[in-house]
Amino acid sequence: MTSGACANSLLIIFLGINMKTIVVSLSLACLMFAGNAMAVDMPADGKAKCGACHAIDKKLVGPAWNDVAAKYKGQADAEKTLIANITKGGQFGWKMASMPPKGMGASDAQIAALAKFIVSLK
Ligand code: HEC
Numbered sequence: 001m002t003s004g005a006c007a008n009s010l011l012i013i014f015l016g017i018n019m020k021t022i023v024v025s026l027s028l029a030c031l032m033f034a035g036n037a038m039a040v041d042m043p044a045d046g047k048a049k050c051g052a053c054h055a056i057d058k059k060l061v062g063p064a065w066n067d068v069a070a071k072y073k074g075q076a077d078a079e080k081t082l083i084a085n086i087t088k089g090g091q092f093g094w095k096m097a098s099m100p101p102k103g104m105g106a107s108d109a110q111i112a113a114l115a116k117f118i119v120s121l122k
Helices: 003-015 019-038 044-049 065-072 078-088 108-120
Strands: none
Touching: 044 108, 065 078, 065 108, 078 108
16 A cells, blocks of 8 residues: 555545545545555565564564564664674574574665664664
């Protein structure tokens, strides 16, 4: 769902076809869009290089990034530790599987940005 859906529905309203149904679907479409915009979304690099194994709010192959943020909450060197761990891969006590070094080929800059993103999660 993108903002395009809202704009498209508006256009249809202009055409004046079956007003009642369209007003309802317009508000639904815009509500869904607003809901998505408010939720924290994984950055594009994260989806591309990590998304096969990680999600923000649920376990996949690896831990939810919210849980990682909780694990490191209040640790001053959390960001540095995460950069090191993501870069070298392996196991970090989650007893899940072994993470491949750099996920699916993330660059050092992408890893630094993603580590910052993960520690920013609450
Ligand atoms: C092939 C699957 C896979 C990919 C791809 C992957 N991970 Fe992981 N990741 C894992 C697994 C499995 C674990 C948990 C290892 C364990 O059991 O301790 C993990 C753990 C982590 C942790 C927790 C580290 C800690 O110190 O507790 C972070 C952070 C993380 N991954 C970030 C990333 C990022 C960022 C990427 C993309 C650049 C990525 N992962 C790509 C599988 C993956």
